[in-house]
Amino acid sequence: AQKVTQAQTEISVVEKEDVTLDCVYETRDTTYYLFWYKQPPSGELVFLIRRNSFDEQNEISGRYSWNFQKSTSSFNFTITASQVVDSAVYFCALSAGANSKLTFGKGITLSVRP
């Protein structure tokens, strides 16, 4: 069975602060995919990144960066110099094995104050 744990439920920061959102996953499969989605107040889940289990390179996209560590089964997401528009719920998700579904974490509500 697959499991995704986002232990942080709510985070509040002041604009321009850096913030890291944690994600820990569990799977027995050796081939799996990890995702992050952003859900702003409008409701739509916006795809941010997909990572496969064979690619442990960290990724940077503008102010966003992701740290994938198989040794700790973690796929953490850092926002540098946060902005008010980053306020949203962020979901980490896992897909593992053949014909498997996306397993979502419970989400982290990020509030960025001006």
Added chain:
Amino acid sequence: ETGVTQTPRHLVMGMTNKKSLKCEQHLGHNAMYWYKQSAKKPLELMFVYNFKEQTENNSVPSRFSPECPNSSHLFLHLHTLQPEDSALYLCASSQGWAGTGTDTQYFGPGTRLTVL
């Protein structure tokens, strides 16, 4: 239109009403999904369609009836719902055979449903 669209965006219905939610994807994908998102709960997968065929029904009550006439359209027909069915219903699509893990799911904006 681009991406995944859903209509209506908001819906209020009584328990005896019949209504339908519509989802349309403009991405050329072959798999489509319905999810339910309730307050304080993780996203719940309801149904999966691949090439218009239903491949997953996640023990969803029969008062929810999906329909997929083609790879671009997905409906969720609602009848005799309960107040606990109030939630955000999200539609998603992906490129190929759903569940392979190689495909990224792209979501619509959702329909916020309130059952009185």
